[in-house]
Amino acid sequence: MDRVLSGMQASGKLHLGNLVGALQNWVKLQEQYDCYYFVADWHALTTGYANPEAIKESTRDLLLNFLAVGLDPDRCTIFIQSKIPEHAELHLLLSMITPLAWLERVPTYKEKQQELHDRDLSTYGFLGYPLLQTADIIIYRAKYVPVGIDQVPHLEISREIARRFNYLYREVFPEPEALLTAFPKVSGIDGRKMSKSYDNAIYLSDPPDIVEQKLRTMMTDPARKRRTDVGDPELSPVYHLHKIFSSEEEQQEVAHGCRTAGMGCIDCKKILIANIFKVMEPIWKRRNELIKNPEMVSAIVEKGTEKARKAARKTMQLVRDAMGLGRFLQ
Ligand code: TRP
Numbered sequence: 001m002d003r004v005l006s007g008m009q010a011s012g013k014l015h016l017g018n019l020v021g022a023l024q025n026w027v028k029l030q031e032q033y034d035c036y037y038f039v040a041d042w043h044a045l046t047t048g049y050a051n052p053e054a055i056k057e058s059t060r061d062l063l064l065n066f067l068a069v070g071l072d073p074d075r076c077t078i079f080i081q082s083k084i085p086e087h088a089e090l091h092l093l094l095s096m097i098t099p100l101a102w103l104e105r106v107p108t109y110k111e112k113q114q115e116l117h118d119r120d121l122s123t124y125g126f127l128g129y130p131l132l133q134t135a136d137i138i139i140y141r142a143k144y145v146p147v148g149i150d151q152v153p154h155l156e157i158s159r160e161i162a163r164r165f166n167y168l169y170r171e172v173f174p175e176p177e178a179l180l181t182a183f184p185k186v187s188g189i190d191g192r193k194m195s196k197s198y199d200n201a202i203y204l205s206d207p208p209d210i211v212e213q214k215l216r217t218m219m220t221d222p223a224r225k226r227r228t229d230v231g232d233p234e235l236s237p238v239y240h241l242h243k244i245f246s247s248e249e250e251q252q253e254v255a256h257g258c259r260t261a262g263m264g265c266i267d268c269k270k271i272l273i274a275n276i277f278k279v280m281e282p283i284w285k286r287r288n289e290l291i292k293n294p295e296m297v298s299a300i301v302e303k304g305t306e307k308a309r310k311a312a313r314k315t316m317q318l319v320r321d322a323m324g325l326g327r328f329l330q
Helices: 016-029 041-048 052-068 086-097 100-104 107-115 129-138 149-168 208-216 237-245 248-260 265-292 294-323
Strands: 003-009 034-040 076-080 144-147 177-180
Touching: 003 016, 003 041, 003 129, 016 034, 016 052, 016 144, 016 265, 034 041, 034 052, 034 129, 034 294, 041 052, 041 129, 052 076, 052 265, 052 294, 076 294, 086 129, 086 149, 086 294, 100 149, 107 129, 107 149, 129 149, 144 149, 149 177, 208 265, 237 248, 237 265, 248 265, 265 294
Parallel strands: 003 034, 003 144, 034 076, 144 177
Antiparallel strands: none
16 A cells, blocks of 8 residues: 655644645545654744644644544554654754755745744744655655645655655655645635634634634625625635535525525525534544543554654664664674
C-alpha cells in the first residue's frame, strides 16, 4: 500500500471548513492507503511561541476531532509531531543542504509575516517552517500528501530538497506528491471565508445549541431586509452552506423560495440547521465518548506514535549512513 501523510498545525480549534476541506478526505483515504496523520505542534510554535498553553489545548482538540470524525486507529497511524524527535534531527540535517534563498522565496513566508504583523516572526524557526514540513513528510518516505492548494509551495520545496539530498548523497527519499483536496471555500457566518481568525466559524467542538444559534443569526442576502423582499441566493452565505450540506432538491427549493420571496430566511435556515446537525450528530456523540475516556485517547496516540517512530528511526538510519555520520569504526 502506498503511504499517505498529512498533518495539521495545532493553532486553533477545528471547524466545519476543516471538516469538509480536509478531514472527510482523510477519512476516505484510510480505506486505500497506509495513512499517517499527525498534529504539528512544533509548527504551531513557529508563530505561537509566546503562548504554548494554546498549542496544548489545540493539540487536544485536534486529536479528539481526528477520532470523532472517523479516523480509525486500526487503519491509520495517528501521532503528535513533538513526540518524534527524529523529525527534528532530519530538520537539522536538511538545514545543512538547504539554500536560504529557497526558504526566503516561499510565498507563505512573507504573506504570513504581513498577516500576523503583531508578532515578531523574524525568527529562524519561522523561516524554517517549510523545511520542518519537508522533514515531516520525507521521514516517512510518503508518496502522497493530501493538502489544500495553499500548501502547494511547501510541497514543491519538499520535492526540491528530497531531490537535492538524493543527488548529494544517495537515493533515500521518494519525491512526495500533493494530493490536492479540491474543495470550495466554506462560508463563515459573516459571509467571509470560514476561519478561526475571523471569529466566524462553526467549530466541531461547538455544542448543538451554539451551532443552532450561530446559524440562526447567520448573515443572508443583505438586500433582502423584509420577509416580503425577494433575494438573490447567490449573495447569501446561507445558500453557500446549502450547496455543501443540502440535497439538490433542497437547494432548488430554497433558491426558488429566496428569489420569489416564497420562503423566509428563517425557514431556509431551519433546513440548513437540520442538515448540518445530521453531519455533526455522530461527531458530537463520539467526541463526548472520547472526552469521558481520556485514557483511551492517550493509548491510541501512544500506539500511533510508537509505530510512526519506528518508521522514522529506520529512515534516519538510512540518512545517517548516506551522510557518513556516526559509523566511524568501519
Ligand atoms: N503546514 C500544514 C498546515 O498548515 C501542517 C503540516 C505540517 C503538514 N507538516 C505537514 C501538512 C506535513 C502536510 C504534511 O496545516
